[in-house]
Amino acid sequence: xxxxxxxxxxxxxxxxxxxxxxxxxxxxxxxxxxxxxxxxxxxxxxxxxxxxxxxxxxxxxxxxxxxxxxxxxxxxxxxxxxxxxxxxxxxxxxxxxxxxxxxxxxxxxxxxxxxxxxxxxxxxxxxxxxxxxxxxxxxxxxxxxxxxxxxxxxxxxxxxxxxxxxxxxxxxxxxxxxxxxxxxxxxxxxxxxxxxxxxxxxxxxxxxxxxxxxxxxxxxxxxxxxxxxxxxxxxxxxxxxxxxxxxxxxxxxxxxxxxxxxxxxxxxxxxxxxxxxxxxxxxxxxxxxxxxxxxxxxxxxxxxxxxxxxxxxxxxxxxxxxxxxxxxxxxxxxxxxxxxxxxxxxxxxxxxxxxxxxxxxx
Ligand code: FPP
Ligand code: FPP
Ligand code: MG
Ligand code: MG
Numbered sequence: 256x257x258x259x260x261x262x263x264x265x266x267x268x269x270x271x272x273x274x275x276x277x278x279x280x281x282x283x284x285x286x287x288x289x290x291x292x293x294x295x296x297x298x299x300x301x302x303x304x305x306x307x308x309x310x311x312x313x314x315x316x317x318x319x320x321x322x323x324x325x326x327x328x329x330x331x332x333x334x335x336x337x338x339x340x341x342x343x344x345x346x347x348x349x350x351x352x353x354x355x356x357x358x359x360x361x362x363x364x365x366x367x368x369x370x371x372x373x374x375x376x377x378x379x380x381x382x383x384x385x386x387x388x389x390x391x392x393x394x395x396x397x398x399x400x401x402x403x404x405x406x407x408x409x410x411x412x413x414x415x416x417x418x419x420x421x422x423x424x425x426x427x428x429x430x431x432x433x434x435x436x437x438x439x440x441x442x443x444x445x446x447x448x449x450x451x452x453x454x455x456x457x458x459x460x461x462x463x464x465x466x467x468x469x470x471x472x473x474x475x476x477x478x479x480x481x482x483x484x485x486x487x488x489x490x491x492x493x494x495x496x497x498x499x500x501x502x503x504x505x506x507x508x509x510x511x512x513x514x515x516x517x518x519x520x521x522x523x524x525x526x527x528x529x530x531x532x533x534x535x536x537x538x539x540x541x542x543x544x545x546x547x548x549x550x551x552x553x554x555x556x557x558x559x560x561x562x563x564x565x566x567x568x569x570x571x572x573x574x575x576x577x578x579x580x581x582x583x584x585x586x587x588x589x590x591x592x593x594x595x596x597x598x599x600x601x602x603x604x605x606x607x608x609x610x611x612x613x614x615x616x617x
Pocket of ligand 1: 500
């Protein structure tokens, strides 16, 4: 096994390609309603976040360009001749990948996904009553709830237009399903029954819907845009990578809610319990300490509940480690999926990114 540090750096590998990203996304979100473009642009300029998603998408694009699309009989999707684009005389033009029509569409998908992500964050901060995001004030604080709702809606609408412009019905269908999943995840979180609040399985299902689905569907879409059939090994490996990467990402996010300072996160810390939510660390603590279970079920509503739960979590020798192991488990599954793709620099960078996701501090 190779040392992580010897693998190519994922962020520098796509740095050049993401450069025009910000400029063009600013244009993509401009409207003749200044207040909306202001609210939206805000999130794509200085406060552009970690750009995990566009980075993953660019790298997957490169990784799938490194292999031949396989022929699949009776594949259930139409992919509008995409399998021919980017190929010359049956040979995949890996060298020309950048600058090709396929590459342009894959890069656009990266922008679309970031727009959906930002739209969901703007709405999420209204729902969660979170005042900070990406190290500054949330849109609803800068402007108002009304503007935040409309700015999120607007971004979502723009993203839909751009998605349709990719002219790939399968990809539109897949990404529309991703949107549906995001909302389903939020509703699940809002409506969980007391018993579900205690279940690790419900927590993971919700995490899949609200977080992993977007990146998972996006990864499959990139493979489709790259000419790979819906049921191909490559497309399935990409989706599985996104699934596990997304879960690992969310579990790490939930760990950081307990272990990192708000000043580092750029958003409120210790926020989940205040929202009545139990994530992996607390769920493991509740397995160990039965007295936490009623607190979890009543969403820490009574005075002192949060304090009691925190003390139990910090007194446990295993709860936090088990949460880290769970993130690690999904990271390993993500790696396993990647290893089903043919070797390439981009694949190696994704391997490294998987490690970054579970060791990140913000
Ligand atoms: C903030 O994203 C959003 C969340 C913490 C929701 C959780 C979902 C993810 C983090 C999912 C992603 C999955 C992968 C594999 C990237 P962020 O912390 O990325 O925010 P940023 O865009 O402001 O950096
Ligand atoms: C962040 O989770 C939130 C999400 C990953 C999804 C939010 C989705 C919606 C609000 C549904 C609406 C969707 C669209 C596309 C407009 P979190 O609150 O756990 O993370 P945080 O700590 O970063 O706030
Ligand atoms: Mg939130
Ligand atoms: Mg939320």
